[in-house]
Each structure stands twice: as C-alpha cells, then as structure tokens.
Amino acid sequence: MKGFSLTYDGFDPPGEGLREALTSTGNGYLCTRGAAEWEDADGVHYPATYAHGGYNRETTIMGGLPVLNEDLVNLPNWLVLKLRIEGGEAIRLADVELINYRHELDIRHTMVVRELRFRDHDGRVTTLRSRRFVSMADVHHAGIEWTLTPENWSGRVEVVSALDGRVTNHGVARYQQLEGRHLDPVSPRTFGPEVIALKVQTRQSNLYVSEGARTRVFDDSGEPISVERSLYQMEDYIQQVLGFDVHQGSPTRLEKMVTFFNSRDPATSDTLERAGTSARRYKDFGEALERHTSAVTELWCACDLDVPGDDRVQFLLRLHIGHVFQVCSHHTADLDTGVPARGLNGEAYRGHVFWDELYVYPFLNYRMPEVTRSLLMYRYRRLGEAQAAARESGLRGAMYPWQSGSDGKEETQRIHLNPLSGRWEPDLSHNQRHVNAAIFYNIWHYFLATGDRAFLGDYGAEMMLEIARFWASMAQFNPERGRYEIHGVMGPDEFHEKYPGAHEGGLRNNAYTNVMVAWLCRLAQEVLSLLPASRVDALRGRLGLRDEELSRWEDMSRRMFVPFHDDGIISQFEGYEHLEELDWDAYRAKYTNIQRMDRILRAEGDDPNRYKVAKQADTVMLFFLFSAEELKAIFDRLGYPYAEETAHRNIVYYDQRTSHGSTLSYVTHAGVLAEYDPVSSWERFRVALESDVCDVQGGTTQEGIHMGVMSGTLDLVQRGYAGTQIRNGVLYFAPRLPRQLERLRFSMQFRGTPLRVEFAEGHLTLSVHSEGVSRPIRVGVGDVIHELCPGDQRTFVLSTDNDLVHDV
Structure with missing residues (x-):
C-alpha cells in the first residue's frame, strides 16, 4: 500500500539523530x-x-x-x-x-x-x-x-x-x-x-x-x-x-x-x-x-486516513498515525501515564506532560476512546497534588502544573539555557495556568464524543469543578469595570512572560485565559445537571461546594473582562496594544530562521516582552477550539460584541505578528484559516505535516517527535477540513475540504458506534457499521439531522464550495 514507508538511502552521520527519532x-x-x-x-x-x-x-x-x-x-x-x-x-x-x-x-x-x-x-x-x-x-x-x-x-x-x-x-x-x-x-x-x-x-x-x-x-x-x-x-x-x-x-x-x-x-x-x-x-x-x-x-x-489524491500528504499522515500508535495504543489504557509532549523517543522536555494533550485527544476520542479515558485518569490520580499546589499558593480548587511527570508536582525548571547566547535565563513558564482550562476542555470533549457518564460522574466532574473553583479563587472583581479579572498568568504565546521592565512574572487579563474561564464557569454548572442527584449531593458534600460558589461561577461566566483594542481587535492581554511593533523585514533579512524570536532578541540583549511578537498567538486559539456559534454565545453572554468578521479580523491581525516558534502554531492557523483562506490554510497544514520529518526547527526532532503536531494534523483532517463537531448529542459535518482532500476516507467512532466517512466526487457518504454494540446515532449535515442505525448508509451532495445541498 502507498504511504507506508519512510526510507533513507545512504548513511548520513549528521542526519542520523533525526532518522533514529523518526524510525x-x-x-x-x-x-x-x-x-x-x-x-x-x-x-x-x-x-x-x-x-x-x-x-x-x-x-x-x-x-x-x-x-x-x-x-x-x-x-x-x-x-x-x-x-x-x-x-x-x-x-x-x-x-x-x-x-x-x-x-x-x-x-x-x-x-x-x-x-x-x-x-x-x-x-x-x-x-x-x-x-x-x-x-x-x-x-x-x-x-x-x-x-x-x-x-x-x-x-x-x-x-x-x-x-x-x-x-x-x-x-x-x-x-x-x-x-x-x-x-x-x-x-x-x-x-x-x-x-x-x-x-x-x-x-x-x-x-x-x-x-x-x-x-x-x-x-x-x-x-x-x-x-x-x-x-x-x-x-x-x-x-x-x-x-x-x-x-x-x-x-x-x-x-x-x-x-x-x-x-x-x-x-x-x-x-x-x-x-x-x-x-x-x-x-x-x-x-x-x-x-x-x-x-x-x-x-x-480503525485509525487510517485515506487520502488518494496526494501521495506526499498520504505518507505524512500515515507516518503521524504510526507515531501516535507508538505512544498511545490499547496497551496505554492499562497504564498510569499522560502523553509526553515529545513522545517516547527522545529526552526533550525531559519526557514531561504539557497541555499538548489538547491536540492529541481529539484524534483518539473517535478511535481509541479507552486510551483517552486512561490518559485523563492520569490527571485525576494527581488531583490531590493539584489541590495541594493551589492551597500552597493561597488559592482553592486544583492548580495543575505546566509540566507534569511522575506524581503531578510542578516540574517546570526555573531557569533554561538559551542555545543562541549560551546563557542560563529565568524561566517563568510555570505561570501558564491555562493548562487547567485545557484539562477541563479535554474532559468535556471526551464526554461529548463518548457519552461516558460513568467517567464524568466518578472522575471527570470532580476535576472540572475543582478547576472552576481554582479560577474563581484566582479571579479578582474590579468594581470600576464591573468585571472579573485574572492577573499573573502567561498565555500559550510564551514570548510574553511579564511586562517590559517588570520584576514580577505574569500578565493581566490574558484574553485566551479569561474567555476560557468564562466558558468553563458556565459549563461546570451544566455538568452538575448531567449527573444523578445523589452523585451531585455526594460531590458537593465531599468538595464543600456551596451555593455561593456556584453563584460566583455564574456571575463570572457573564462578567469576565476581555481586553480589546480601540479598533475592536481582541487584545492578547491587557496592555498589549501599547507594545512596540517589531521590524519583521529586518530580522528576516538578518536571520535565516526567526521562529524563535525570543532567543534571538535575548541573545541581542533585547527583550521579547517589549514587542508585539508571538510564538503562537493565543487569541487565535479561541477560534481553533470553538466554533463561530460557540464563541458568539460566549461573547454574547459576556456582553461583548461578536460580529461575523470578528474571527477573520483577529486571525489576520495576529498572523502578521506571529513567528510560529512552536510548530503547534501551524496546526492552529491551518485550522482557523480553513474557512477564510483555504489556500493559506493548506500551506500551513503542509508545513505542520512536514515539520518533524524535515526537522523545520533545525535539530529539535532528533530530541523527540512532537506529539501535539503529529496528532494535531490528524485532527485537522477530521475537524478542520471534514468539519466534524458535536452539538447537543449530534455529530455534525460541515466540510471545508481543500481540493487536495476532495477524495477522503476514514473511520471514526461516535458514542460507541463505528462510522465510515467518505468524501468523493462531490458527495459525502456516512455508513454505520453493524457490528459489536453499535447503536443508533444522530448525525447532522447542514440543517438536517438524521438518525442512523447499524447497517444504514446515507449520501449527501456537496456544492462546489463544499456547502451541503441535499441528501440522496
């Protein structure tokens, strides 16, 4: 079969480390x-x-x-x-x-x-x-x-x-x-x-x-x-x-x-x-x-993505799937482990577990959900350590670490080596508290894909409630604004650790963090409504969860502060608009690769905190994780404007100021551009696909493959391009297929029922397997919802721009 061989001819000593990681x-x-x-x-x-x-x-x-x-x-x-x-x-x-x-x-x-x-x-x-x-x-x-x-x-x-x-x-x-x-x-x-x-x-x-x-x-x-x-x-x-x-x-x-x-x-x-x-x-x-x-x-x-139209893309997708198997298989479901951000074939990041699982689970949820469940249990077993970390910081709930290892302590080093300057520099990345929001998001989306109420009731809800409690204890109410604020954090960007010249680390009102908190504070209460009354009473009693706390969460879901520029752009964090613009052309002319602008600037004696430059624009993450309908509902609830052009304007603005120092950034931008700029989306997708096999960051892949990127490209196919999304117990398809993926086939599993998805010649065909414990599922295509029973098959005609016209 095509696309199943990574082959090197001739021995190349300088490239052997890369080859060893990839093979x-x-x-x-x-x-x-x-x-x-x-x-x-x-x-x-x-x-x-x-x-x-x-x-x-x-x-x-x-x-x-x-x-x-x-x-x-x-x-x-x-x-x-x-x-x-x-x-x-x-x-x-x-x-x-x-x-x-x-x-x-x-x-x-x-x-x-x-x-x-x-x-x-x-x-x-x-x-x-x-x-x-x-x-x-x-x-x-x-x-x-x-x-x-x-x-x-x-x-x-x-x-x-x-x-x-x-x-x-x-x-x-x-x-x-x-x-x-x-x-x-x-x-x-x-x-x-x-x-x-x-x-x-x-x-x-x-x-x-x-x-x-x-x-x-x-x-x-x-x-x-x-x-x-x-x-x-x-x-x-x-x-x-x-x-x-x-x-x-x-x-x-x-x-x-x-x-x-x-x-x-x-x-x-x-x-x-x-x-x-x-x-x-x-x-x-x-x-x-x-x-x-x-x-x-x-x-x-169960896991193959069949792309007949592009041999290179086919090969790279299968390479990525194969590497996912090596780290996450049915054997993993029996272990107490998380997903090391760099897999299991190198020592980069010291084998620690980060938020990269946010990019890994969506592919697993639809194919090996038992593995996702086990990986989430890694977080549950370390809930006590996260609760202790919150208490020691004068907070409540659960404060999960940015880097996690054996027992859930914060493993982030407080200094790191800048290889460009050779100097050891302070590392403030432990302030990336958004890992808590990622864990909450992962639990919820596992539940949406599987309907696993037993996990939600026994484990998931407890983590979600304690994460909501953490954010409620970290938030401050500003009476002048009539809004809740969160200070002292870093967003996913990572180039901005603090304000220019400040001695203390952290930023005020990171937009990504605050919007995620508004969303999870509302959802935490919905989670309680999904559980039996006896379980709710037991959880509330065990956690000491009072009505006043639930009321505060409700209020936060409506009154979190989100900073905006005067022109309506969502500000990455409060004060971002006052930072200096970077002379991108000058740095591109001076350096062959400017992805790690933070290291370049520090090696020159400068400070990336001074500039509107991002490793990965975290505001753009909002448009990657949520649909337009979901984000509009969040912003409407907060009382902020959200127009049809909001997403596109913000994506363009931050794209011009992002160096893509993390290859995850290419995954994110490919996903958000699928609707607005298919050509650019495909270019980013190809860069993400090639990033490990071609070692685009110049020596990092030999230290361990990037699990988030490899898994994220697979999720891009099913979510960004095939347009899968779950709403109200319905699996929807809203395809935005680039021409290179107009023939696409893959299998997935929705709430225990195997489903075959096929795009070909302007049609979408959904087939439900009649095997095992398959049960009827609901699928949505366009505005129409169908119930498909085991053995059913239904075909839909797509227009030239992949909008759904009617079913056959």
Whole structure:
C-alpha cells in the first residue's frame, strides 16, 4: 500500500539523530529509537529506550545551588548486536566501505529495517539485513532478526548479544550540564544457555526494570545451528558471544527475542525472574512478528486516513498515525501515564506532560476512546497534588502544573539555557495556568464524543469543578469595570512572560485565559445537571461546594473582562496594544530562521516582552477550539460584541505578528484559516505535516517527535477540513475540504458506534457499521439531522464550495 514507508538511502552521520527519532518503534508501553543495533552512543548514534512513567529525579549543583530535575529515563539498551569477522573488531558503519545502505521505517507494520552491503578492510563483502519490532500484540516483548550473507568469503564470525545498563540521559545537548545518570545496577543473570537478563533500579524513584534476551542462530533452511557461547557480565552489563561458521552465498539467520518488565507491571513479583522466564518461553521471530502485524493491522483499520489524491500528504499522515500508535495504543489504557509532549523517543522536555494533550485527544476520542479515558485518569490520580499546589499558593480548587511527570508536582525548571547566547535565563513558564482550562476542555470533549457518564460522574466532574473553583479563587472583581479579572498568568504565546521592565512574572487579563474561564464557569454548572442527584449531593458534600460558589461561577461566566483594542481587535492581554511593533523585514533579512524570536532578541540583549511578537498567538486559539456559534454565545453572554468578521479580523491581525516558534502554531492557523483562506490554510497544514520529518526547527526532532503536531494534523483532517463537531448529542459535518482532500476516507467512532466517512466526487457518504454494540446515532449535515442505525448508509451532495445541498 502507498504511504507506508519512510526510507533513507545512504548513511548520513549528521542526519542520523533525526532518522533514529523518526524510525523509532513502540507499542504504547515502551518505545525504542531507530538506532542501529551495532552502534554505541557516540555523538552520531543514540540508542535509547523509554517507557511510560519511567521517571527519576536527580540534583545538579550549578553555581553553588542545587537544581532538581525529573527525567524520563533512558533504560538499558536491549538492541546490542555486534558482528565480528574472523576475530576482528566489531563492525561499525564508520569503519567499513558501504556499498549499499538502506534504512527504513515500515510504517504499515511498525518495523524498522536496515539493509547494508559493505566491504571490510580485508576486502570481504557481506550483506546484512536487520528487521526489528516492538510487539503491539505482546506488550512486554520485542524482537530483532539478522540475515547475514557472506558474498565472497567463508569463515568464522562472532556475534555479541548484550543488555547494557550503563546508559545515561544525554540525548539533548542543552541538558549536558545536568545530571544524566539515573540507573543503579542490581543484578545480571542467565536463564539457561540461551537467555541472559539484567536488572537495574532508578536511583530516586525506586523503579525496578528488567530485560531478558534469548539469542539463537539458524541456517538457511530454518534449522537451529549449534553455536559456541561465552558469557561476560558486570553488575550493569551482560553479554553472550555466539561463535559460528558462515559459508559464501549462504544466508544465516540470527534472532534476538527480548522482554521488558518493571516493578509497576501487574502480576509481577520479581522483574528479573519475569523477564528471564518470559524470554525463555517467547515465540520465535516469525511467529511473534505475525502476531505483531495482526495487532497493528487492527489498529490501522480503525485509525487510517485515506487520502488518494496526494501521495506526499498520504505518507505524512500515515507516518503521524504510526507515531501516535507508538505512544498511545490499547496497551496505554492499562497504564498510569499522560502523553509526553515529545513522545517516547527522545529526552526533550525531559519526557514531561504539557497541555499538548489538547491536540492529541481529539484524534483518539473517535478511535481509541479507552486510551483517552486512561490518559485523563492520569490527571485525576494527581488531583490531590493539584489541590495541594493551589492551597500552597493561597488559592482553592486544583492548580495543575505546566509540566507534569511522575506524581503531578510542578516540574517546570526555573531557569533554561538559551542555545543562541549560551546563557542560563529565568524561566517563568510555570505561570501558564491555562493548562487547567485545557484539562477541563479535554474532559468535556471526551464526554461529548463518548457519552461516558460513568467517567464524568466518578472522575471527570470532580476535576472540572475543582478547576472552576481554582479560577474563581484566582479571579479578582474590579468594581470600576464591573468585571472579573485574572492577573499573573502567561498565555500559550510564551514570548510574553511579564511586562517590559517588570520584576514580577505574569500578565493581566490574558484574553485566551479569561474567555476560557468564562466558558468553563458556565459549563461546570451544566455538568452538575448531567449527573444523578445523589452523585451531585455526594460531590458537593465531599468538595464543600456551596451555593455561593456556584453563584460566583455564574456571575463570572457573564462578567469576565476581555481586553480589546480601540479598533475592536481582541487584545492578547491587557496592555498589549501599547507594545512596540517589531521590524519583521529586518530580522528576516538578518536571520535565516526567526521562529524563535525570543532567543534571538535575548541573545541581542533585547527583550521579547517589549514587542508585539508571538510564538503562537493565543487569541487565535479561541477560534481553533470553538466554533463561530460557540464563541458568539460566549461573547454574547459576556456582553461583548461578536460580529461575523470578528474571527477573520483577529486571525489576520495576529498572523502578521506571529513567528510560529512552536510548530503547534501551524496546526492552529491551518485550522482557523480553513474557512477564510483555504489556500493559506493548506500551506500551513503542509508545513505542520512536514515539520518533524524535515526537522523545520533545525535539530529539535532528533530530541523527540512532537506529539501535539503529529496528532494535531490528524485532527485537522477530521475537524478542520471534514468539519466534524458535536452539538447537543449530534455529530455534525460541515466540510471545508481543500481540493487536495476532495477524495477522503476514514473511520471514526461516535458514542460507541463505528462510522465510515467518505468524501468523493462531490458527495459525502456516512455508513454505520453493524457490528459489536453499535447503536443508533444522530448525525447532522447542514440543517438536517438524521438518525442512523447499524447497517444504514446515507449520501449527501456537496456544492462546489463544499456547502451541503441535499441528501440522496
């Protein structure tokens, strides 16, 4: 099938880090970078494996002061397979003549493949084909297969098969000064002649991690070969050396089947015993691969976006879907984890969970809602920590952290390194309290897509009420304006942390934040009306929620202050209109890339807080998250004007002042421009699609893919272009398809019922599957609402501008 292969021909050392990130393999439990098995971490290669929830804290002394950081830990390297020919040194790419080299991510089967033909220093020509997967069927398992063919020689080879616990976290250059050692050795062990195992422990979080590996060799007929085995071990490293003969032109196959367990896995007593026993019992490579590909096929049936009209777009969408699988699969639903903003294949942002989940959940809600539910439970289990954080700040309710890790504490560092200037600078991003509003939004939209009243009643409503309570305690009533105000926060923009020259961080009345608060204060009361009276009484009693608080929320939903410019533009925050305009042309002429204008300005001794410049214009986020009808209702309730041209005027204004320093910004602008400027929308969509695979930010993708961007492009197709939206229990379609997507097919799930959506030749066809627990659903197209029962299909005719005319 088209669009299922990311292939690199030739070895490119400077680009290897990017390739390793993009060709990672994972299963929603753990993920391994696409590094070659025979290479060590050396500045070019960075083999690394990460597992959900595998955090550890360490302290670094900087300038005489302790700096504490929590990191997603690089776990023992299970990849190690090294080839030695006739007693020589282990083969490395840098030390041989590469005749042919191909490195591929088979997206369809979530498998990394390498094929190399090389000539060594003695003139021997050898072909090596490597295939590797992390099993989507068997959560704790992975496998590597080598096929080795000597072309012009016969002789003796040795293969080193090892588990290496000597690894550290050093995959991000700007973190090099911080402590990167997170593992302490526990024990190596063997389980019979074929199986080695290794156990380590994280130094602070006391997480035991064990890996087991069974390595065997087969001839070209599939029969096992008797090999000489020797063992070497240290406290944090264990290896077997397998010696055997190979013959000219005759392929020999080697397989290394690996298992992973940690002390938080269910049904696990001793992780080392579990890993070794499981490796000894595990199936051979062929059978294990078949199970894996069958499980992956099932995921593709539910999640594929079929775009026949554009091969490049098709490929990139499938690459993004494949990476979503690696971080969020059905296995994730059994874990206590959030979505790391940079996935599970790099160490950027130290593996922390941000608001980026706002861009991830919409795709999952319609395909793997059980995964969204589990990811939201990560937030619920940390509600107590969020409540404690609010209390310690003199506030009420729940104050979730901007960066979250293992236990829900605020993990945001108070200083960060500017790579342009080389200086450590204050980091005030912990003031981005809008993460609370994002969590509220995520809970509500999960409920809209699933109708999961049990989750809402047992968990979701409690979080939503405590988030509303937090904002009510943070808001101040200004009697002169007769409005509620919120001070001391940062919006999603991030270039504006404070006012120019101010000593204290934070801004007054960030428009995005205040509008979100007005919306959630109204909705929090609606949520109560959806619950049984007994549950409402229990919740109110448990939280001590009084009528006066509900009345304040109601008042805030009508009287939050929103700043405007004199010309009617929504001001990003109070005082924004008084900032200086930036000379964009001068900076574009001076620098090849101005996306990170904050770093550029600070490196020049200037301050981005002085200018009307945004990393991502947070006012525009309002038009991305809410439909025109929803926003008009919010502004009408607040008593502010909202005209037909409000959205377009604001989008154009802020677009001219945004550097798109976050690739999420391209997703946002593509979404909001779909209705007003389809050509520009498509251009932004393409930039977002290409941003990771082409590493448009110059070196960031090798530190971990951007989950929000990859998921956000998928959501753009279903929401921005296909126009899906839920209102009053009805799934509406209002398509704004660019011509490149005029033929589009995808499956989705609405409130437990599978639905097939197809755009083709000016028609929209909706088909309801008659399987499982499918039940009737209501869909809206134009002004008409239909009930579709299992087995039903209905087709609608679209006009040339994608407006709906009538159904067939």
